Amino acid sequence: MIGASSWFPALLHPIRPGPAPGEVRMSVALYVDRRMLEHRPPPAHPEKPERLETVLRHLKRTGMLDACPAGVVREATDEELRRVHTGDYLASVVDVDRRGGGALEADTWMSPGSLTAARLAAGASIEAVADVLGGKYRRAMGLVRPPGHHALTGGAMGFCLFANVAVAAREALARHQVDRILIVDFDVHHGNGTQDAFYDSGEVAFLSVHRHPFYPGTGLKDETGTGAGLGLTTNIPLPFNTAPRDCRAAFRAGLHALADRHRPELVIISAGFDAMAEDPVGGLGLDFEDFDVLTRDIVDVAETHAGGRIVSILEGGYNPSLLAGCVQTHLEALGAGRPEKP
Ligand SMILES: [Zn+2]
Numbered sequence: 001m002i003g004a005s006s007w008f009p010a011l012l013h014p015i016r017p018g019p020a021p022g023e024v025r026m027s028v029a030l031y032v033d034r035r036m037l038e039h040r041p042p043p044a045h046p047e048k049p050e051r052l053e054t055v056l057r058h059l060k061r062t063g064m065l066d067a068c069p070a071g072v073v074r075e076a077t078d079e080e081l082r083r084v085h086t087g088d089y090l091a092s093v094v095d096v097d098r099r100g101g102g103a104l105e106a107d108t109w110m111s112p113g114s115l116t117a118a119r120l121a122a123g124a125s126i127e128a129v130a131d132v133l134g135g136k137y138r139r140a141m142g143l144v145r146p147p148g149h150h151a152l153t154g155g156a157m158g159f160c161l162f163a164n165v166a167v168a169a170r171e172a173l174a175r176h177q178v179d180r181i182l183i184v185d186f187d188v189h190h191g192n193g194t195q196d197a198f199y200d201s202g203e204v205a206f207l208s209v210h211r212h213p214f215y216p217g218t219g220l221k222d223e224t225g226t227g228a229g230l231g232l233t234t235n236i237p238l239p240f241n242t243a244p245r246d247c248r249a250a251f252r253a254g255l256h257a258l259a260d261r262h263r264p265e266l267v268i269i270s271a272g273f274d275a276m277a278e279d280p281v282g283g284l285g286l287d288f289e290d291f292d293v294l295t296r297d298i299v300d301v302a303e304t305h306a307g308g309r310i311v312s313i314l315e316g317g318y319n320p321s322l323l324a325g326c327v328q329t330h331l332e333a334l335g336a337g338r339p340e341k342p
Contacts, residue, residue: 028139029139143327147159185269186272191206192219209254211275220235255298
C-alpha cells in the first residue's frame with residue numbers, strides 16, 4: 001500500500017478554483033476527493049485505494065493535476081440517489097455502514113469509509129455534469145471510486161455501490177436544460193446497471209463496448225432498448241482475441257451511428273480502462289494508444305453534436321500503474337493541458 005503524499009491535503013479543500021471570467025480556460029476540470037480513498041474492501045480486493053492513489057500521484061508528477069482546474073466535490077443527497085436507486089437499497093447501505101461495513105453481495109464490500117466515498121463518487125459526477133452544462137467548463141473528469149456502472153436500482157453489484165453516471169444523467173435531465181444525453185461505456189465489462197436505468201428512455205442513449213462472453217454476461221447485440229428507448233441502446237460485444245484495430249473500428253462505427261441518431265447535447269463517458277492488456281481483472285488486448293483513439297472518437301461526436309461537452313467518470317482499471325497511464329492518455333485526448341480554443 002502506498003502512503004498518502006504530502007500534497008493530498010490540497011485535494012480535500014481544492015485550492016485551484018475555476019477560471020475567472022475572461023481568463024483562458026483549461027479544457028478539463030478534475031473532480032476528486034481524498035475521502036474516496038477511505039473505501040477499503042478486503043485487502044485482496046482489486047478495487048483498492050491504491051488505484052486512485054497511483055493515478056493522483058502520476059498526474060501530480062506529470063503536471064496534469066496542476067494544469068487542470070479542480071471542481072468542487074460534495075456528497076450526493078438521498079434525493080439525488082433516489083433518482084436511480086430504491087429507498088430500500090439506500091436504507092440497507094446505511095444499515096451496513098452503521099454496522100461498520102461488510103459484504104453487500106459476492107464482489108462488493110463496505111468498510112467504515114465506504115458510504116461517504118460512494119456518496120462523493122456520485123456527487124462528483126453530478127457536480128461535473130452541472131458545471132459542464134452550466135458552461136463553467138467544456139470538459140470534466142471525475143476521478144472517483146467506487147465505480148458505478150454495474151450498480152442496480154435495488155442493489156450493489158460488481159464493485160459498484162451507486163450508479164454514478166446514471167444518477168448524474170438523471171440529475172442533468174431533471175435540473176438542467178438538456179433533453180438528450182449519450183453515455184459511452186468502454187470499460188471491458190458491460191455496463192449493465194446503466195443500460196437497465198435507461199433501457200426504455202428516449203432521452204438517454206447508451207453505447208457499451210465490452211468483452212463477451214465475460215462478466216456480467218449481458219450486453220448482447222440484440223439488446224437495443226425498448227419503448228421510447230428502442231434503438232437507443234447499442235452493444236458491441238467482442239471476443240477476447242479481437243484485434244485492437246477491430247475493436248476500434250467497431251467502436252467508431254457504433255458510436256457515430258448512435259450519435260447521429262440521438263444528436264446528444266452532452267456526452268458522458270463511463271471510462272473504465274480494464275480492457276488494457278494485462279489488466280488483472282479484465283483485459284481485451286488494448287494499449288495506451290487505443291484509449292487515445294477511442295477518446296478522440298468520442299471528442300469528434302461531442303464536437304459534432306454536443307458543443308464539445310464531455311464529462312468522463314472513472315470506472316474500472318485494476319493495474320494501478322497502467323491505470324494511471326491510461327487516465328493521463330485519456331485526459332490528454334480530451335484536451336487537458338491545452339488552452340481552450342477561443
Ligand atoms: Zn470493468
